[in-house]
Amino acid sequence: MAGILNVSPGVELTPSSVQSTLQNNYLTDFDFLNQYLPETDKNEFEGYGNRTITGFLRNVGTAEIPFASDLIKWSEQGRLHTKYAACSIAYGAGNDTAVLTVADATITACNFRVGQVVFLSHNASNTSDKAIITNVTGLTFTVAYYVSTGGTIPDTAANDITAFVYGSEFKKGTGGMVGSLTPEPNIFDVKPVIIKDRFEISGSDMAQIGWIEVSSENGANGFLWYIKAEAETRLRYEDQLEMMSVEHIEAQNGSAAEAYLSTNTGGGNAGSQGLFAAIEDRGNVWSGGNPSTMADFDTVIERLDGQGSIAENTLFINRQFSLDLDDMLATQNAYGVGGTSYGMFNNDSDIALNLGFTGFRRGSYDFYKSDWKYLNDATLRGGLNGGGVNGVLVPAGTTTVYDQVLGSNAKRPFLHVRYRMVNNENRKMKSWITGSAGGATNSDVDGMFVNYLSERALCTLGANNFFEFKN
Secondary structure (H helix, E strand, O other): OOOOOOOOOOOOOOOOOOOOOHHOOOOOOOOOOOOOOOOOOOOOOOOOOOOOOOHHHHHOOOEEEEOOOOOEEEOOOHHHHHHEEEEEEEOOOHOOOEEEEEEEOOOOOOOOOOEEEEEEEEEOOOOOOEEEEEEEOEEEEEEEEEOOOOOOOOOOOOOOOEEEEEOOOOOOOOOOOOOOOOOOOEEEEEEEEEEEEEEEEEEEHOOOOOEOOOOOOOOOOOOHHHHHHHHHHHHHHHHHHHHHHHHHEEEEOOOOHHOOOOOOOOOOOOOOOOOHHHHHOOEEEEEEOOOHHHHHHHHHHHHHOOOOOEEEEEEEEEEEHHHHHHHHHHOOOOOOOOOOOEEEEEEEHOOOOOOOOHHHHHHHOOEEEEEEEEEOOOOOOOOOOOOOEEEEEEEEEEEEEEEOOOOEEEEOEEEEEEEEEEEEEOOOEEEEEEEOOOOOOOOOOOOEEEEEEEEEEEEEOOHOOOEEEEE
């Protein structure tokens, strides 16, 4: 009989930090009217392990590059060839010619030219034809078929024909091709955001010793509690720098956020496009559950073939997605269904059984698997039911783009962080101390204030090669 995980006690989500000094923020169990000294342990137990979630941007090889403007712009190469996937057809007399019309609302004019030969395919059947273009006007182009029996595509095919040019053919002694094609750049931009935080403590509390030894992920140590508090403030701020790069969105025109930020910052930026928003806008989204069969991944590969065909990709995923992939790969083993294969080491049963996989190859694509702590953390995206992201597929390597600021081509990782810097003003990760304690002497307030500021944006290049997997 299968067991059931009890709802209570559950995951503790109550924060350990508060905005003010409260009684429940300190240990007050000592009764000084009792003559017996309690046994105390100075070491704080790390019940949640490493609590930070940073590391995703570092693991994908994200570069950090300075900029000096209110807007970051770059251009990406477009397609080399043109294919129209939604055309209608009207046959001429005798069925040996036809007029096709491009039905895509985003296209303003057909860029096919007279003399080019075109491949025509009916999307709903296996019928296809080859013909030469004899006239182009606006969104329509006329073709003459190479076979005497005329076209085989059904005359009723409305907006269901795909067409692409595969060459050209001209008569002897004729002039050259009429017209030319000039590539237009695909220009993208992203706005930086200013991220701030602050830690403050009174001078008296700075001079108060504690009996608990400080234990923090960044190595802070000692018996002064404010050292731990300041260290955790910094760690929380660094986590938020990464989460802003992943989660943030641009404020829409007319939104309350845009009105608030423009009022309070004198017309400054309102939002920025994070990783998830960039993929949902320009990339590929898998929804309705995790791809958990080879057929599902074949569908993913077919889409990647239609994009940049980047051979190496890393899947940054949550726990359930990771388990689904392990189960999928285990079923590929001949012993996976009827029993367990011991694997290597001469099938020695004493060797610990490894039921996890770090990656696999399908076709010519390599997929590496990595747990993403941010998606598993119970205080963040972990455990979300509605609108949850289960993982992302990130291509490896770099891409060449035209940098509008530098005015030249540059190689950039697919993901890179831009931070504001010019001359001596570096806003990558600023911190400064104000007050009259802790070494600061620039205020008459009896305390220390540690201020943090960063101005940055995440640039997602070639978003068409990324995948987002959603519930």
